[in-house]
Amino acid sequence: MVLVKQADEIKRLLKALPIKQRRIFSIVAHIDHGKSTTCDYLLARVGMLSHDLAGEKRITDSDPEEQQRIITIFTTVVNLLYNYDGKDYLIQLNDTPGHISFTGEVSRAIRASDGIILLIDAVEKIMTQTETNLYLALKERCKPVVYINKVDRLIAELGLTPKEVVTQIDSTIAGVNELIEKYAPEEFKKEWKVSFTDGSVAIGSAKDGWGLTFDTLRKKFKDPKAGLLKVFEKYKEGDIRWLRENLPLDEALLEMIIKHLPDPETAQKYKIPVIWQGDKDLDAYKAMLKVDPDGPLIGMITKIFVHHKTFRTTLIGRIWSGTLRKGQQLYLLSAGTVATPQRIGVMEITDILDVDEIPAGNMFAMTGFMVPAGEAFVEKGYADQIMELIEDGRFGFEPIPYASDPVVSRTIKPKSPQDIDKLGEAARLWTMADPTASFFLDKESGTYVLQGIDPLQIEILVKRIAKKVPIEVGEPIIVYRERVKKRGEEIWTKSPNGLNRIKLYIEPLEEEVAQAIREGKIKLAMDAKKRAMILRKEFGWPTDLSRRIIDITGTNMLIDNTTGVQRFERIRDYVIATFKDFVNGCVLAKEPAQNLKVVITDAFVHVDPAHTQMPQIFPMVFSGLAISFLTGEPTLYEPILRIDVKVPHTYMGSIITELQKKRGKVMDTIVTEDTTHIVAKIPAAETTDLAEILRSISSGRAFFGYQFYSWEEVPSSIRLDVIKSIRKRKGLSEEIPTVQNFARYLYVRQ
Numbered sequence: 192m193v194l195v196k197q198a199d200e201i202k203r204l205l206k207a208l209p210i211k212q213r214r215i216f217s218i219v220a221h222i223d224h225g226k227s228t229t230c231d232y233l234l235a236r237v238g239m240l241s242h243d244l245a246g247e248k249r250i251t252d253s254d255p256e257e258q259q260r261i262i263t264i265f266t267t268v269v270n271l272l273y274n275y276d277g278k279d280y281l282i283q284l285n286d287t288p289g290h291i292s293f294t295g296e297v298s299r300a301i302r303a304s305d306g307i308i309l310l311i312d313a314v315e316k317i318m319t320q321t322e323t324n325l326y327l328a329l330k331e332r333c334k335p336v337v338y339i340n341k342v343d344r345l346i347a348e349l350g351l352t353p354k355e356v357v358t359q360i361d362s363t364i365a366g367v368n369e370l371i372e373k374y375a376p377e378e379f380k381k382e383w384k385v386s387f388t389d390g391s392v393a394i395g396s397a398k399d400g401w402g403l404t405f406d407t408l409r410k411k412f413k414d415p416k417a418g419l420l421k422v423f424e425k426y427k428e429g430d431i432r433w434l435r436e437n438l439p440l441d442e443a444l445l446e447m448i449i450k451h452l453p454d455p456e457t458a459q460k461y462k463i464p465v466i467w468q469g470d471k472d473l474d475a476y477k478a479m480l481k482v483d484p485d486g487p488l489i490g491m492i493t494k495i496f497v498h499h500k501t502f503r504t505t506l507i508g509r510i511w512s513g514t515l516r517k518g519q520q521l522y523l524l525s526a527g528t529v530a531t532p533q534r535i536g537v538m539e540i541t542d543i544l545d546v547d548e549i550p551a552g553n554m555f556a557m558t559g560f561m562v563p564a565g566e567a568f569v570e571k572g573y574a575d576q577i578m579e580l581i582e583d584g585r586f587g588f589e590p591i592p593y594a595s596d597p598v599v600s601r602t603i604k605p606k607s608p609q610d611i612d613k614l615g616e617a618a619r620l621w622t623m624a625d626p627t628a629s630f631f632l633d634k635e636s637g638t639y640v641l642q643g644i645d646p647l648q649i650e651i652l653v654k655r656i657a658k659k660v661p662i663e664v665g666e667p668i669i670v671y672r673e674r675v676k677k678r679g680e681e682i683w684t685k686s687p688n689g690l691n692r693i694k695l696y697i698e699p700l701e702e703e704v705a706q707a708i709r710e711g712k713i714k715l716a717m718d719a720k721k722r723a724m725i726l727r728k729e730f731g732w733p734t735d736l737s738r739r740i741i742d743i744t745g746t747n748m749l750i751d752n753t754t755g756v757q758r759f760e761r762i763r764d765y766v767i768a769t770f771k772d773f774v775n776g777c778v779l780a781k782e783p784a785q786n787l788k789v790v791i792t793d794a795f796v797h798v799d800p801a802h803t804q805m806p807q808i809f810p811m812v813f814s815g816l817a818i819s820f821l822t823g824e825p826t827l828y829e830p831i832l833r834i835d836v837k838v839p840h841t842y843m844g845s846i847i848t849e850l851q852k853k854r855g856k857v858m859d860t861i862v863t864e865d866t867t868h869i870v871a872k873i874p875a876a877e878t879t880d881l882a883e884i885l886r887s888i889s890s891g892r893a894f895f896g897y898q899f900y901s902w903e904e905v906p907s908s909i910r911l912d913v914i915k916s917i918r919k920r921k922g923l924s925e926e927i928p929t930v931q932n933f934a935r936y937l938y939v940r941q
Contacts, residue, residue: 217284222320233271303494317363390404403418487513521569610661633776833898853877
């Protein structure tokens, strides 16, 4: 018996269904491996579209941009009802993108999920995003199951024998289990490995609408081996309808989901300890472990859905404990403000199904206010009781982890100057929805700079922004980073009026500390004592420095290590603002700074406030930063991508030669029976035409994908030319600044 999706039934089951009969999961895969096509069959199963259209409609790709490009750009959330062995099941599904540009959508969907279906193309096998998505899921304690799609290609297109197909599938499963061994938490390395014989792996064809697990074969056929041979027989006969009717894909997948993915009660016991960074001796923490609907309300917003026409925003996320009710006042933990939703409910692709309350163990949708994805909330009354914990940074979640850093930028400015504020609002909306992108106002040019993971992500954001504000857009530009290699000079600088002074130095911030900042383990908005303890115990910082951090921007720290300086509080905000300005556009090429530790050691602030305003403080502080930076062996870093190329052996030499021409370095070559898998790293600046080149030299037979790998120093042989080209593009003098450019602000004590 199959339940057709009905609003009243969903509303009832949201509250009444036992927690063991709920599943929250994401479908993740490399681009073009067939996620959205597969989702059609799950939706057809519950009557959301005709079975005849399943596999063609791609109903979860509802945005016009997705339909035009035939790729998934935004995660789509849908609730499904299914009856299995006489029990009702409520399934909340996230269909996620597969392109690296939108990997942030995957990270956010995984935060709200208890498990994943890792979908893999049977021909391409494990690709770059396959590995990245599995890594993100295991890091967040999401249990994986596997669906190997496009098996029809192995049979009908490549003409493999049954034995060869089984070998290919076994190879893919072994590859997944190697990654699980590599990335899974120790306690799950064995338990979470997947196997066809235990039912945690399904195979099939979303294009043709059939699928099976080992359990399916045992049910349908006396001999599972004979059942598998039947598939080959039907392809030989061209009888796809028989396969679809007798081995329906949705049946195999839903059986695997129900049997092998965890319910919220099981999952939150091991997921919450990993994503929670607050105190653990709280009733609220215990309530989350138990998924207690009567505990304190604690939820997290993991996705912002922005309607492509109306720009109406819907906040989507997960309730970890308590019950979200209509009309409740919510306290937003990061924003420190109170908000009241206008509507609450659950998401059905692009619409909200309104409900009056949503208990723990469910995803939610709500409207009425806007915050960045990743924001968490509690009921206001409860927040009032624990405000001291919140203010001390002892109540909250770990930040959602992302796989890539912003490495590409484009300038955007309104066609009409009076729309500058409107443009800022539009850019802010879309970067709140996708925090892997960012924007800032370049004060010198008067234009906004939009930064993102790659050109496609920026292109999509620009199109969205342009629907609200007519804009002029610059070409995509690779973003570099400026660093120092050693401690710069500790120097005094003075204000233009000569009445204020400051003494500081810059040195490299330890890479381990920078990584802790990226991961959210160290941040400005946390209890200073807790942050100092982490820096002392984990990174060996001295007590005086660890306690006196006054700003963190990017992976750059500003530390006030002065003692007994009178009136420093008066200029403190000006100093911080100047520091932010400096690290957003540094000295060599006005590129962002990275991994700088700025330490203020002394200062003199004039007694008259009229002489201590921003026009006096900014040049003094900026010059001090610039001089110390320039004496610290400054250098330029560039983004490096990992590229995975799978190609027939014949083309291996040509591919490697081309990668090396573009400053690429081969890290591994894995030779299988019919292909070579080349793993290399390559500067992002060298990839603009690489896709076309690889397709050309391999006659279109190369499968490849990118992901962010690291930041590495630009080779000394080309560094000066790169810096000059960046400066020229920005309209700056090609001459790189020296200490002499800032010498007029140096203060020499008499």
